[in-house]
Amino acid sequence: MIFNINPKFKKKNLQILLLILGIIIIIALLNLINLTTFYYKVVNNFILPLKQQTREFGQSVSEELSFLQYKKLYNDNHQLRAQLNTVFIDYEKLKSLENDYKALSELTKLSKPKNYNYIFTEVVGVSGVDNLATLIINKGSTDGLINGLAVVIPPTNTNFNITTYQGGIVIGKLIRVNKNTSEVRLLTHELSRISALILNQGGEAALGVISGSYGLSAKAELISKKNNIDINDLVITSGLEENVPKNLILGTVKSLPDITTDAWQSAVLELFYQPEFIRFLAVVAPRPNL
DSSP, rough: OOOOHHHHHHHHHHHHHHHHHHOOOOOHHHHHHHHHHHHHHHHIIIIIHHHHHHHHHHHHHHHHHHHHHHHHHHHHHHHHHHHHHHHHHHHHHEEEEHHHHHHHHHTHHHOOOOTTEEEEEEEEEEETTTTTTEESSSOOGGTTOTTTTTEEEOOSSSOOOOOOOOOOOEEEEEEEEESSSSEETTSSSTTTTEEEEEEEETTTTTEEEEEEETTTEEEEEETTTTTTTOOOOEEEOSSSSSOOTTTTTEEEEEEOOSSOSSSSEEEEEEEEEOOOGGGGGEEEEEEETO
């Protein structure tokens, strides 16, 4: 049995179908719009603030960690500096002890003049009124010291052979010996006097007197014009003074002034010491019971 469908019915059904389909699409779009709105609301109201808070928390933690790291680095650096200063101080002390050992070792190597001993001592002060021309040492009468004894240091920076001469380099003589301290009047002191011999290149010896000049230099005076002296001649102790042995080195002739008299001539000396660098020295003392 064959049914014939009215074309008008077909058209009407199609319109209804399209209408329903449109309604479905509209509803779907509205739902989609609502979902998108909901998503944006969630994002704006929850996710973004949470993200901002998380970022701020992260920055706060990072800043705190940075501060703690900086503080730790600062403390570590401070401790390292303190340790470095301690090491530097220890090094300077060790270096000073090494220098002291070398200086004392050089003193002990000095050959002793016949019938004399060495009394080793340390400089503990200087006079402030005479251009460092007076030193203070930590030995006195209780150690057997008396006025007038010669004081020597090891030879340094000399340009001649010292092995044939006794002792070291004379820097002065003792004055004002106290119980536990004494003063050393250096050769440059204007009141310093010591008897000397000037040895020329021919082996001849000229007698003279060494005196100081304003704490700055020393000169040999009262040298007979009959004696020939020249620059670089060696100057030694004469041994004519009580308690000062012969052949201790005083210096060399540095220059010959033009000022002379009919009977006498003089010479400026080159000395072999610098008072500001002297710390240890030896007093040349007569042996007891001689």
